[in-house]
Amino acid sequence: MKKIIRITTVPISLGGLLKGQLKFMSNYYKMIGISSKGEQIDGVYQLDRVANEEIIEVIPVEMTRKITPLQDLKSVYHLYKIFKKEKPAIVHSHTPKAGTVSMIAAKFAGVPNRLHTIAGLPLMEAVGAKRILLDAVEKITYACASMIYPNSEGLKSIILDNNYTSEKKLKVLARGSSNGIDTNHFDPTLYSSKDNNALREKLGITQDDMVFVFVGRLVKDKGINELINAFNIIEQEHQQVKMILVGSYERELDPVLPQTESEIDRNPNIIPVGWQTDVRPFLAISDVLTFPSYREGFPNVVMQAGAMGVYSIVTNINGCNEIVEENINGLIIPPKSDEALKDAILKTIKNRELIKQTSLVCRQMIVERYERNYVWQEILHEYEKLLKN
Template sequence: MKKIIRITTVPISLKILLKGQPKFMSSYYEVLGISSGGQELLDVSTDEGIRVLPVEMTRTISPLKDLKSLYILYRILKKEKPFIVHTHTPKAGIIGMLASKLVGVPNRLHTVAGLPLMEATGNKRRLLDFVEKMTYKCATKVYPNSNELYHFILKNNYAKSDKLKVLGNGSSNGINTSFFDPNVVSETDRQKLKSTLNISDEDFVYVFVGRLVGDKGINELVKAFTQISEKNVKLLLVGPLESDLDKLETQVLKTIESNDKIISTGYQKDVRTYLSISDALVFPSYREGFPNVVLQAGAMGLPSIVTNINGCNEIIVKDINGTIISVKNMQMLYDAMMKFYLDKNYFLKLKSNARQMITSRYEQNVIWNAILSEYKNFEKNV
């Protein structure tokens, strides 16, 4: 059985963003997962039934640590002799593709799921541009997980079109619409959570799921929400604070703590019940690849307010299953939130389309089989 190595910078990407995919692929190949160490990497081994190896990688620019990671990964690849190395996330991409190139791995694949460099400027942007080009140069195939990313890569001359391919309608992993289904959450569980969070049946609940950082638009979201004077509205923030990388504004942090209409739950392993007690997803991110949370919310029957960025503007079709606003535009965000709340006919129309728009385009098995087909094609070319 041929060997495939999947590499991410941190294990949460293997555990959550690619959930189920390694197990599916292990029916056809020997699959080895590599990421930074810790309990989550061990969880991947248990959940997916694959072998894993730790290679510490940082998410920040750290030349000495990166060289050490490169050396360790080079030695692993030399020993394992994989048929395919498939990387995800920027740091794993450059280290994984460079090590694979040095070893001579025949099929070096990199999935692009969002580019942090989009928000960078000056010397940092130039450095990240160089790293991105180097990653794609070392890869034999690059998979942007949205059409917008595909065109961004071409526009910035990171790679030629013959090296790029978008699989299906986009997404790195698709979505299991049997798992993310509003019918799987019982009314008892919904009412129990609402009671715990002090949410009434009369409340209109906006929900955000993800890291609570500036790049996700949390500063604008909190400011826009505080302008809503209606009584029966709540904002549910489901996700961890990451103050080390992209800290929120001080006043915004104070507002989250003090405003009794804003409920911050921290990280939640299973977000389905939280989505099931919400009315609409608000996702004002500055940049994305192909955001899973917008797929998840839609599959749970929620219309979405998203920014006009990669992925979001492909999952959401304006005035069909949600609406699209400009990035960093607090006024547009406020207006969209108010329209959802005040215009019931408009809101119910979007809600009625939400789940079908996901199930018809992004079912998980379609994406998995598209990736498997790519792998099989490489076997034919041997």
């Protein structure tokens, strides 16, 4: 059985971003997962949890998400030794740092198929010397890879516009997304009115409240500053509105403004629930997803919300503007605009009953385009084609 190694920087990506995919692929290939060990939870490292859930072998290699040249060289050398020993037919990486170190190591180790999936470009928000450095690193990654898979058409265009690689190396699989979505899992019918009412009551949300939700990291690049600013203006005119924030801060990597965090803490109509292993209950009680991100690859949360029948307000960036169609399953606004976000939220408030009627359409669009098994089959076909050639 031919061997495929899948790599991410941290185990939460290996087990979350690719949830179920590695287990599926192990029916056809010997699968090995590589990532940092991650944190210990109840005495078990996060990477070991991925091994148990996906039923695959894992190998820990410490990688960082920051610019750490010495640690990165150690990671490259460690991966090189693993690739020489395991002799995989394919090394397939996700996430920026894992992509860079693994593509370099796989090139030197002589791995024939070196694949890297792009699910976002953090460097797009960088400027000055940092941007120059990150551009160079990106080009090195792509040069060492044999194929690059942007997970949206918009990302493919950005890559070509920045001359990171040639078009012949690029391919968008399926209709985008790295893993698709399990629409049997993200299904609003799994939650009864009793379940939803109990959660509403627990969070202090009344039946008359219109509920907006954000799911993701509470960081600047996700548009949290703009979201809180817009919500503050809206709640002055509309009393029965609530904003649920599902996610945690990353104060070292990408902090929000101090006044934003203070407003989240003091405002009773803003309900931070922290990081959640299961976001479905919060989507089930929400009317509208607000996702004003600056940059994305192909955002899972917008697919998840759609599958749960939730209307979305998203920014006009790649991925988001491929999942959402204006006035059908959501609204598309310019990024970094408090005013545009405020206007879009007000529009949904004014058309609350009409938006409720779009629930089935929102779900059906996701089922037809991004069902997980379809995405997995397309990735499997790509592996088969590469190995046959």
